[in-house]
Amino acid sequence: MASETSYVCTLTAEQSDQLKSILENRGWTLDTIQYARWRGKHEKLSVVSYESGKLTVQGKGTADFVQFTLETEVLHEARFGYEKELAQIENPKMFEPHAGIDESGKGDYFGPLVIACAYTDSKTAANLLDAGVADSKTISSDAKMMTLDSIIRKECAGRFALVTVGPEAYNRLYSSFGNLNRLLAWGHAKALEELLSLVPTCPRAISDQFAQTEATVRRALQTRGRQIVLEQHPKAEADVAVAAASILARAEFVRFLKRIGGGIGKVLPKGGGPLVKTMAKELAAEGGYDALEKVAKLHFSITEEALSR
Numbered sequence: 001m002a003s004e005t006s007y008v009c010t011l012t013a014e015q016s017d018q019l020k021s022i023l024e025n026r027g028w029t030l031d032t033i034q035y036a037r038w039r040g041k042h043e044k045l046s047v048v049s050y051e052s053g054k055l056t057v058q059g060k061g062t063a064d065f066v067q068f069t070l071e072t073e074v075l076h077e078a079r080f081g082y083e084k085e086l087a088q089i090e091n092p093k094m095f096e097p098h099a100g101i102d103e104s105g106k107g108d109y110f111g112p113l114v115i116a117c118a119y120t121d122s123k124t125a126a127n128l129l130d131a132g133v134a135d136s137k138t139i140s141s142d143a144k145m146m147t148l149d150s151i152i153r154k155e156c157a158g159r160f161a162l163v164t165v166g167p168e169a170y171n172r173l174y175s176s177f178g179n180l181n182r183l184l185a186w187g188h189a190k191a192l193e194e195l196l197s198l199v200p201t202c203p204r205a206i207s208d209q210f211a212q213t214e215a216t217v218r219r220a221l222q223t224r225g226r227q228i229v230l231e232q233h234p235k236a237e238a239d240v241a242v243a244a245a246s247i248l249a250r251a252e253f254v255r256f257l258k259r260i261g262g263g264i265g266k267v268l269p270k271g272g273g274p275l276v277k278t279m280a281k282e283l284a285a286e287g288g289y290d291a292l293e294k295v296a297k298l299h300f301s302i303t304e305e306a307l308s309r
Contacts, residue, residue, distance in 0.1 A: 006144070007057040007066050008134045011074070013037075016049040019074050023047070046140075052235070056138045095122040099195050100241025101188050101207035104136065104249035106180060109276045109300045110268040111257035112166045115187040116249035117195040118152065119159040119202055120241040127155050128240050135237035136250040149251035152244045160245070161194035162252055163187050167260070171298050180299075196228070204229040208236040260295050268295060272302060280306035 011019065020038050024030060028040040033048065040047040045059040057065055103115040120128065131151045139145050153160070165173060165187065177183045192205055209232040236242045261268035266283070269275040283291045284306040292303055 005059060005062050006132050006134075006139075007062050007070075008138050009055050009070075009075075010053045011049060011055045012053065015074050016053075016055070019047075019049065019055075019070065022069065022073060048140075050138075054135075054138060056140075058140070058144075094239050094241075095125045096204075097121045097202065098204040098206060098241055099192065099199070099202050100236070100239055100243070100245045101191055101205060102136075102237065102242050102246035102249055103184060103187060104246065104253040106184065107272065108253070108257075108270050108297075109272045109280065109302050110167075110270070110296050111253055111260070112164050113170050113183070113187065113297075114165070114249040114252045114256070115163045115184075115191040116245040116252070117161045117188075117191040117205070118156050118241050118244040118248060119195060119199045120156065120244065124155050124159075125240045128152065128244055131155075133240060133243050133247060135243050136246040137237070139247070139250075142254055145247060145251050145254065148247050152248055156244065159195070159199050160248060161191050161198065162248060163191045163194065164252060164256060166256070167295050167297060168293060171293060174297070174299055192228070192230075202228065204231065206231045206233060206236050206239050206242055208232065208242065209234050264291075264295065272300065277302055277305060 016037055020030065020040070023040040023042070026042075028042045028047075030038055030040050033039050035051055037049045037051055039049075043059075043061070045057070045061045045065060047058075047065070048056045050056070055070075057070070097119070099117050099119045101115065101117045103113060105111050105113045128151070131148065133148055133152065136145065139148070170183075173183050173186070174180070177186065188207055195205075196202055205228055207230075233239075237246055257268050257270065264283075266279065269279055280292065280296065280302050283295070289298075289303075289307060292298060292306065296303065
């Protein structure tokens with residue numbers, strides 16, 4: 001998927017190594033980040049090769065890099081600007097009416113769990129692909145995320161649903177369900193039910209495949225969802241409706257996290273790394289368990305670490 005300042009494609013391990021060698025020889029700065037084989041930076045351009053095979057190119061000069069380096073020297077085929085046409089050939093079902101479901105926040109200690117469901121048809125899918133909509137995990141900039149969120153909200157106006165489970169509600173639900181996968185199944189089902197209240201004729205829904213089976217989600221559906229074709233696929237974010245849902249969910253997560261952080265006078269970090277652990281200890285020192293309960297997912301091991309003396 002491409003825009004003037006972003007591009008996403010898939011490389012083999014061999015192609016990734018080849019591109020890395022090219023960039024090293026041309027004086028790029030290379031380092032590593034989580035889940036990536038390598039990251040390259042040059043002026044205002046950033047290229048990341050992920051362990052999953054996904055490659056992202058972002059920044060000023062994206063088009064030139066893709067067309068004159070990536071396509072010419074690694075891919076040996078012209079793709080830039082033709083993602084929509086390729087998708088229509090390789091995955092024509094993506095342009096049929098359907099819904100995509102995805103969530104954000106399940107791996108973040110602070111903040112909510114957000115599940116989004118977005119409906120697309122042939123026109124919407126084409127417009128979102130043209131806008132550069134891709135899996136939210138490939139978008140490192142919150143500003144870029146918010147821009148795409150606005151585009152999706154406009155394109156899918158009246159045809160998307162958000163289920164936002166704040167930390168306190170999340171902790172109650174987690175205790176009730178007993179594990180994260182059952183909670184996710186409930187959230188996916190609830191988001192789909194809300195979408196079907198807006199688009200009753202939606203024939204099919206796609207979500208990423210997590211530990212619980214499709215049957216678990218289906219059992220959580222109510223009357224509206226019982227008849228829909230429900231599919232779960234690994235790497236479902238390759239579908240534009242699922243990618244749109246992933247962006248809607250992540251953008252809402254970011255807004256919520258900022259809001260509850262502001263409410264306690266803190267900047268709450270994302271994820272579960274060292275900054276998160278430091279903040280958790282700080283909050284625990286100030287207000288103990290009660291302070292964490294209002295802003296964090298308590299079943300994470302970080303809670304026990306933060307409360308230990």
